[in-house]
Amino acid sequence: MLYREAGQFKETYRQDQAIFPVVQDRVCVVALLVVAYVVVPLVANEYWLQAILIPFLISSVAALGLNLLTGYAGQVSLGTGGFMAVGAYTAYKMTTAIPELNILLIFLLSGLVAAAIGLVFGIPSLRIKGLYLAVATLAAQFFLMWLFNRVAWFYNYNPSGTITAPPRTFLGLMVTGPEATATVRYLVALSFVVVFAFIAKNLVRSEIGRTWMAIRDMDVAAEIIGIRPLTTKLTAFAVSSFYCGVAGALVLFLYLGSVETLAFDINVSFQVLFMIIIGGLGSILGAIIGAAFITIVPIFLTNAPRLIGLAVPVDLSKNIEAIIFGGLILFFLIVEPQGLARLWQIGKEKLRRWPFPY
Amino acid sequence: MAIGSSLAVLVAPFADMVASPIFFAEVVVGGLMAGVMYAMVALGFVLIFKASGVFNFAQGVMVLFAALTLVGLMEHGLPVWLALVITTAVMIVLAFAIERVVLRPLVNQPPFTLLMATIGLTFFLEGLGELVWGSNVKKLNLGIPEAPVDVGGMLLNQFDLLAAVTAAILVAVLAFLSQKTSLGRALRAVADDHQAATAVGIPLQTIWVTVWSVAGIVALVGGIMWGAKSGVQFSLSLIALKALPVLILGGLTSIPGAIVGGLIIGVGEKIAEVYWGPLVGGAIENWFAYMLAMVFLLFRPQGLFGEEIIERV
């Protein structure tokens, strides 16, 4: 009888439209935040932070972005990696050019640049959709990869072609660079996820979110009731690319420290797409769950055999990973197209009635 | 001043083309040959789309999978003809499996879902293929002479010529099947309207298995050609991604369009790379096809030969 809504009456529309209308949900979320901000830094070791939590958090930001574009607005995009690269390289150029500028501000500005690029590559979406749009976004992906590879200005003429995050501080703490501790980087990434998830949730329950879903569900009818398709789609591309750009900057500054274009290639685009399909298209929670899943499975695959005494070579586990991901995509699309987030919702429904079966 | 010199830079290659026409012709022919390869992949795609309305993102990986299986069998000592037979059988079994496991459960889902499903299938098949046969580059030796042949002053590869002829035959056969036989008619009916087709008694499942098998065989032919030319390896599926721009140009539903689109992309890419590539650091080939397709999409979304897409409200 834990998860009962009885007695929780909404007396204003404001209460009805809250993000977490059920009190138990609110309590859980607060508890989760406390655990994430306070308990985890005390308990987690370096490996967990560096190899699991930080990449999971950063992937969540990218997954949120792609979910807004593909899950909510229905625009297929395979250019996620490219937009992340824009964020990373922009942040690098900006901070090397103006070292005094606050690093968090630089992340946001890089996001804006990525948003502008996303807007440009989103223009075809007025006339094309589905597979055709996917091809146009592939153009973005491959072109941007080539750009950051070939135009040496982007990596400050460094002969190795890689870009390295210089050390930067925020509020007196070393946030990036070799001195920055995993804990600090984790907390910064966590904060980005919390803020960006909050913003995403606000967007999807407002007018802009509804117009995205309208365009996704019935774009001709949407235009007839007064929605402007180009503005709506371009906004989706811009916001989504903003998220992906920031995620890319975070990859460089908070996670890898040093990247080359390979870190943002077409496989990344597919990976983020898998996150939102498995996690749940059109669901904010789904993006985060999907990111967690896709981050954990490869780690699990590399470590689990060792734990039970089997030695598995690296490329074998990569192949198994591909098989599992591909298989899971098919499984979810067939069995539960709305992904893990829907399974979670079903679980909550069951919990509502627990311990009664119906 | 800067505008003038950049214009000169853009225009200079045209002068080069005129200055050495034989070289230009060789580049064009080289592009045509590459285009034939792309067209092979696109062809399988068109077949499946025409018959089931499914965007088979996995067509490229089917090429890789077929080639891997063939080469893997040959490496185990099987003679070429036996390996071919077995690989063909494998592709047919694959078609059955895909129809049963992927297509049937998703039959009424929107195209978006089917696209995602074929993306999942791509990764699955890639992992499986490399798991079973290993991921190092394999050479596919078909016993075709390497010596180039002189045609009108240009030096052409015998293999390329053979590939072009094979492609032409394949297209002719497929076009004939599509237009003149009852099977072709049934395929076109299914492509138009699944429910109506079943209403007149066309067995949907059989059609789908047939189409995916044929696409699998086309993939095998493509895989053989690609593999013999550049070795069987993972990057084959990346090249196969390039089939998408080909389809955009040619039209998703047109068999001749796949060829024409392939040739245009092949030639365009080669010319861009050879003449303008050195000016900007090379590797234009990575994105030129996609950019070309994107520009095309803005002006003629249905491609050169495709059907116009009309939406009803």
Added chain:
Amino acid sequence: MAEEIERPLHTAPSARSAPLLQVQHIALAFGAVQALSDVSVDIDAGEILAIIGPNGAGKTSLLNVINGVYYPQRGRIAFQGVERSKRLRPYQVARQGIARTFQNVALFKGMSTLDNLMTGRVLHMHTGLLSQALYWGRARRDEERHRAYVETIIDFLEIEAIRKTPVGRLPYGLQKRVELGRALAAEPVLLLLDEPMAGMNVEEKADMCRFIFDIRDEFGITCVLIEHDMGVVMDISDRLVVLDYGRKIADGPPDVVRTDQAVINAYLGVTYADA
């Protein structure tokens, strides 16, 4: 507790003599198929006009031309006395005050009833992206204000119970009602209904007729409907327009049209002439 219904966005049509919408000499062809030939219709403010005719006569095409989905090869359209541009996009037409429901219910299946209706308010929502991203201040107040208005429509259409239900799960009759609600949410001046009663039973049709009358009387909205149920058409319409093979073959009050020989030959058959 319903809030007072807000004033319509657009100036109410004044004199009854000036038609609200004038459709003149529309010709529409799809390749070799001539969907409409020289069709002219005047729609007066405050009337309920029914467009009838056999299947394929061009009725939906006519509505689509009015909504700006199809551009006619010939002809003009004037709304509220002002001739409109030939290539007005559908959302611009909506902005002028024309709303629409569709033959095959075109609801946004991924959203709930409430969200579908709220989407109908899009023409009245003007808060910026940043405000919505933070869901504070003006964005939040506007959401609540529009929610209150939409609740009056929910009240009017008696669909309170299905507010939060995803529309994909609703029975067909209720979906049609929700679609009507979404069109009303835009506060239109002119409402185009494409077969609003299709697939409904007698009770549902009676409800729908009641709603249409109330829409005209309480909301002041002019209604144009395509309908096949002759009983309904004869009962509720002020005027009938009959289309056949893309041409208008009759235009007038129901009593006159039902006895028109051309109409009987093309569509009605003998029965209704006697009824």
